[in-house]
Amino acid sequence: MEFPFSINQLFPERVSILDQTLVAGRKTTGAPHLQANIETVIDELGRASAKAQQLPASITSASKLQSQRHQLYLLKDGESNGGRGVVVGFLKVGYKKLFLLDHQGSHVEAEPLCILDFYIAENLQRYGHGRELFDFMLQHKKLEPVLMAYDRPSPKFLSFLAKHYCLTPSVPQANNFVVFEGFFVNRSGSP
Ligand code: ACO
Secondary structure (H helix, E strand, O other), rough: OOOOHHHHHHHOOOOEOOOOOOOOHHHHHHHHHHHHHHHHHHHHHHHHHHOOOOOOOOOEEEEEEHHHHEEEEHHHHHHHOOOOOEEEEEEEEEEEEEEEEEEOOEEEOOOOEEEEEEOOOOHHHHOHHHHHHHHHHHHHHHHHHHOOOOEEEOHHHHHHHHHHHHOOEEEOOOOOOEEEHHHHHHHHOOO
């Protein structure tokens, strides 16, 4: 994804972690145009992800990120676009309090880290970028994929999770979230 400004100036690292402040490993205070450009990138990514998932509205935007306690991992390719860099994709995570059905049909209250949005630019899909980004997040959070919940995973994402992490859906839930075989087993004994 190309932009009419330098991606490398906004995001120095290959993977940047953005939170409510929208700061990507650098101080944008005093540089409002940089902050505005970061907002443009997030809004554009959110729109592209919603379109790819055929959602009626974006679930990721700069204003949403500023008002929610989520984290967004942004992957760039710093070499492309004449050295200005391109955005490859993003992954958004956050903790949610969920009531989940276990194998016995009992409601279990949990607050797992959830995958809320995930998108790799159309022309860059199926080159391993999604795996790179997902693995980065897992390492950063020190988590196993089976311990997480997934908000309305798309068919491509379900295929991705089965292929890379051997995850198969567990008990169907009454909400939009999906958890995988092993979620309840691995949680027993956790706080
Ligand atoms: N059709 C089916 N499966 C696909 C496709 C596709 N077009 N693209 C990726 N996958 C799955 C397959 O398992 C594929 O393995 P294969 O090529 O051997 O079949 C595997 O992902 C490839 O892995 P990566 O290259 O690491 O994944 P990629 O960089 O393509 O990123 C992602 C995966 C994020 C799902 C990407 O395909 C994408 O952006 N899709 C559109 C948006 C989307 O559906 N996002 C998930 C939303 S749901 C949520 O966020 C909770």
